[in-house]
Amino acid sequence: MLGIEQFLKYLRLERNYSDQTIVSYREDLELFLLFxxxxxVQLSWETIDADVVRDWVEYMMDKGNSATSVNRRLSALRSFYRYALKRKLIERNPIYNVKGPKRQKTLPQFLKEAEMDKLIDPDMWTDDYNNVLARTIIITFYSTGIRLSELVSLEDKDINAFTNELKVTGKRDKQRIIPFGAELAETLELYKQKRDEEVDRMEKGLFLNKKGKRVSNAYVRKLVKENLARVSTLKKKSPHVLRHTFATAMLNAEAGLGSVKELLGHESISTTEVYTHTTFEQLKKVYKDAHPRA
Structure with missing residues (x-):
């Protein structure tokens, strides 16, 4: 007879699953059993069919469970029935053709133009070294759309002050050249002057802390989070938000999708296309706010 306990024993002894994983499997299977x-009351593990499983999916979604949560529970049920089929405890797998709900793609979060203008306004900052460093890092993210790891690995030699170009080493050591404007050029120059006057260089990095060492990923995340909180109520306040802000600003200014793909260093155009959904959502909001019949 098919039951939960023998399956969990199999996971523990033969598959060497962790205690926490086994607890999760137990909870998921017991929820389905209860359902x-x-x-x-006459139904059993051996007699349920795909319709019962689909009803469970519908029930969970109606209760407000996320697609991720529902799919995790279905995964536990699939493992349970694969085990049962392999042991010949059932003749057919009732979950074989059942598909879980699609995960809703979350649109990238980004700062509005007015929020960015406020954030990088010189009046928002003092001339203290840490403030100059923070403002320069934020403007670099916003002006180039580079990743956190790419920013941290930058060195002075990667900046071409004559052509206003930045050489970036991205994923799988692929290099790309990113042009930048006068604002970032001026900001970088002022930062480097300040750095060379006040910091004893210990490493080659472009962005150094006051001890002369290259800034870490954690340091930059903290710096960005604290400063985005000054102008934005977004739940997520990370360097990636500034990368999203760069991409969205470019597309809103009618930059081509292919050009933005190259600037961001994406392997596939489909990765970049998510930003077109963001700009479309903006257009819908503008339409709703402006059109008398909306």
């Missing part, structure tokens, strides 16, 4: 017994 189908409420539906019909």
């Amino acid at each position: 189908f017994k409420k539906k019909d």
